[in-house]
Amino acid sequence: MTQLILLVLEFFKIGLFAIGGGLATLPFLYDLTVTHPDWVVRSQLLDMVAISESTPGALGVNMATYVGNVIAGPLGGVATTIGLVAPSVIIIVIVAKFLERFKDSPIVQNVFYGIRPASIGLIMAAAFVVIKEALMDIPLFSETGSFADLFRIKSIIFGIILYIAMVKFKKHPILYIAIAAIVGNIISF
Amino acid sequence: MKKLLELYWVFCKMGAVCFGGGYAMLPIIQAEIVDKRGWATTEEIMDYYAIGQCTPGVIAVNTSTFIGNKRAGVPGAIAATAGFVTPSVIIIMIISSLLKSFAHITYVERAFTGIRICVAVLIVNATVKLWKSAVKDRIGLVICLAVFAFSAFTDISPVLFVVGSGIAGYVISRWKGADGK
Numbered sequence: 588m589t590q591l592i593l594l595v596l597e598f599f600k601i602g603l604f605a606i607g608g609g610l611a612t613l614p615f616l617y618d619l620t621v622t623h624p625d626w627v628v629r630s631q632l633l634d635m636v637a638i639s640e641s642t643p644g645a646l647g648v649n650m651a652t653y654v655g656n657v658i659a660g661p662l663g664g665v666a667t668t669i670g671l672v673a674p675s676v677i678i679i680v681i682v683a684k685f686l687e688r689f690k691d692s693p694i695v696q697n698v699f700y701g702i703r704p705a706s707i708g709l710i711m712a713a714a715f716v717v718i719k720e721a722l723m724d725i726p727l728f729s730e731t732g733s734f735a736d737l738f739r740i741k742s743i744i745f746g747i748i749l750y751i752a753m754v755k756f757k758k759h760p761i762l763y764i765a766i767a768a769i770v771g772n773i774i775s776f
Numbered sequence: 777m778k779k780l781l782e783l784y785w786v787f788c789k790m791g792a793v794c795f796g797g798g799y800a801m802l803p804i805i806q807a808e809i810v811d812k813r814g815w816a817t818t819e820e821i822m823d824y825y826a827i828g829q830c831t832p833g834v835i836a837v838n839t840s841t842f843i844g845n846k847r848a849g850v851p852g853a854i855a856a857t858a859g860f861v862t863p864s865v866i867i868i869m870i871i872s873s874l875l876k877s878f879a880h881i882t883y884v885e886r887a888f889t890g891i892r893i894c895v896a897v898l899i900v901n902a903t904v905k906l907w908k909s910a911v912k913d914r915i916g917l918v919i920c921l922a923v924f925a926f927s928a929f930t931d932i933s934p935v936l937f938v939v940g941s942g943i944a945g946y947v948i949s950r951w952k953g954a955d956g957k
Contacts, residue, residue, distance in 0.1 A: 602833050612834075638871060638878050641888055644791050644864030645798060647834035652861075652868040661869050668861055675833030679841040680853050682827055694946065699823060701945015704916035705937050706826035707906050708923030713799045714899040715928045721896040742893050749897045760803045761793040763894050771890025772883060 590659055591666045597623075598651055598670030605647065612647040612671075616654060626658045647671060722746060742776045779848050780855040786813070787840055787859030796895045798828070798835030803902040805839065815847055818909045830935040836860065915948055 597619065605611040613636070620629045635657075639649035648668060655667030689695045719725070721742060728737040749763055790808055794801045802825070809815045816824075821839070828838030837857055844856025871878045878884060911920050923937045 604832060605834075637880075638868070640796070641878065641884055642864070642867050642871065643793055643795050644861065644867070645794070645801075645834040645836040648837065648861050648864045649868055652865050653872055656869055656872040664865055664869050664872075668865055672833065672837050672857055672861060675831070675837045676841050676853055676857055678831050678833070679828075679838050680845055680850055682831060683842055683845045683853075686823075686827075693949075697946040697949035698942040699945065700916075700949050701919060701941040701943070702826045702938055703819065703822050703910045704920035705923045705941030706822045706829075707903065707910040708920040709829060709927055709934055709937060710799060710802065710825065710899070710903055710906065711920070711924045712927035714896065714903055715924070717796070717799070717892070717896040717899055721892045745890075746893050746897045749894055750901060753897065753901050759807055760898050763898065764793065764795060764891055767890035767894030768887035769890070771888065771893075772886045774890075775886070776889040776893065 591662060594655055594659060594663055594666040595670040595673075598655070598667040599673055601651070602671040603674040612650055616650060619654070627654055631657065739776060741774065745770065745774070745776070780851055783844050783847060783852055783855040784859035784862075787844070787856045788862050790840075791860040792863035794836065795891055798839070799899055800895045801836045801839065802906075803898040805843075806902055806905065809843060816843055818906060820846070822906060822910055826938050830938040919944060 601612055601615040605615055613632075616627075616632055616635075617629065620627055620632065635650055635653045636646075639646050639653060642649055648671060651667040651671040652664040655663035655665070657663075659666070686695070722739055723737055724739055725737070728734070730736075745767075749767065752758075753763060786808060790801065790804050794804055802821075805821055806818070810818055810821060824839045824842040825835065828835045828842070831838060837860065840856040840860040841853045845853035848855065911917050919941050923941060926932055927934065927937060
């Protein structure tokens with residue numbers, strides 16, 4: 588029981604200080620291997636990242652659940668998850684109350700006039716990173732220096748087909764994800 | 777109570793199909809929350825994302841909390857967040873106890889070569905849709921492209937971009953004398 592409380596507290600700290608999404612929790616998890624070497628070792632963490640990335644859900648939540656499971660079984664997984672998300676919930680509820688009260692004030696409106704395009708700029712940057720990894724082969728390009736090796740032609744063609752299908756049929760995203768999982772097993776990208 | 781259960785269930789479904797973190801959730805939020813249920817507008821989702829980036833915690837959780845809170849107050853925030861993390865907790869529990877090397881199974885590895893491409897395209901598609909409601913004039917275009925360039929090619933924290941563009945938005949609106957436009 589004391590261990591579970593300790594887990595909640597440790598992950599509450601991580602949730603409070605990891606700003607900027609799932610991968611931001613990673614340095615804190617590394618730190619955990621130093622402060623609590625009996626809980627989890629460094630080499631385990633890389634496997635956890637791989638598994639967390641290949642299962643649905645937020646990366647940070649998946650990693651927290653995983654670490655909690657390894658340390659203290661299923662209850663540990665629940666404890667770390669609660670610890671991780673608690674600061675988010677508390678802070679966002681406070682921010683939302685504030686926004687609700689001041690959303691019609693010119694100051695808030697003016698601030699959001701600048702923030703909305705910035706928000707889309709940040710989303711574009713994240714999209715850029717994902718595209719770079721999915722459609723380009725930078726390690727191979729830096730090895731051969733040939734532009735023919737820079738782009739993964741098959742992946743790009745598949746991407747374009749998917750895009751056209753999305754715009755044309757407007758189906759639920761999960762359908763395209765399922766198709767892509769099957770195609771990935773048929774064609775080697 | 778029915779509202780809370782509905783929130784829990786909708787976010788549970790979203791959590792189960794959201795591969796690749798917070799940004800991958802965006803197209804699913806657009807489909808489920810904006811288009812299908814009308815629980816939030818595109819503008820609101822963008823504000824939530826901007827705020828979710830500069831407040832602590834996982835972006836997907838922050839966004840879930842926001843939407844839940846808007847729909848049903850604090851209990852709604854908790855229901856949405858609990859729903860979103862439920863599939864993660866269950867799936868990770870099963871995998872960590874049964875399959876130590878899940879990520880290295882050939883089928884899973886190959887499926888993900890396809891899924892990664894799909895997630896990239898989904899995010900592009902979501903960005904195109906958001907673009908129309910976010911970038912309304914030349915100043916917006918400049919802010920958007922500047923943030924994109926700095927964020928993609930430097931390691932500057934997103935917090936600075938959000939705070940900086942908020943200040944810029946305030947100053948520019950005052951200077952133009954057009955409050956809230």
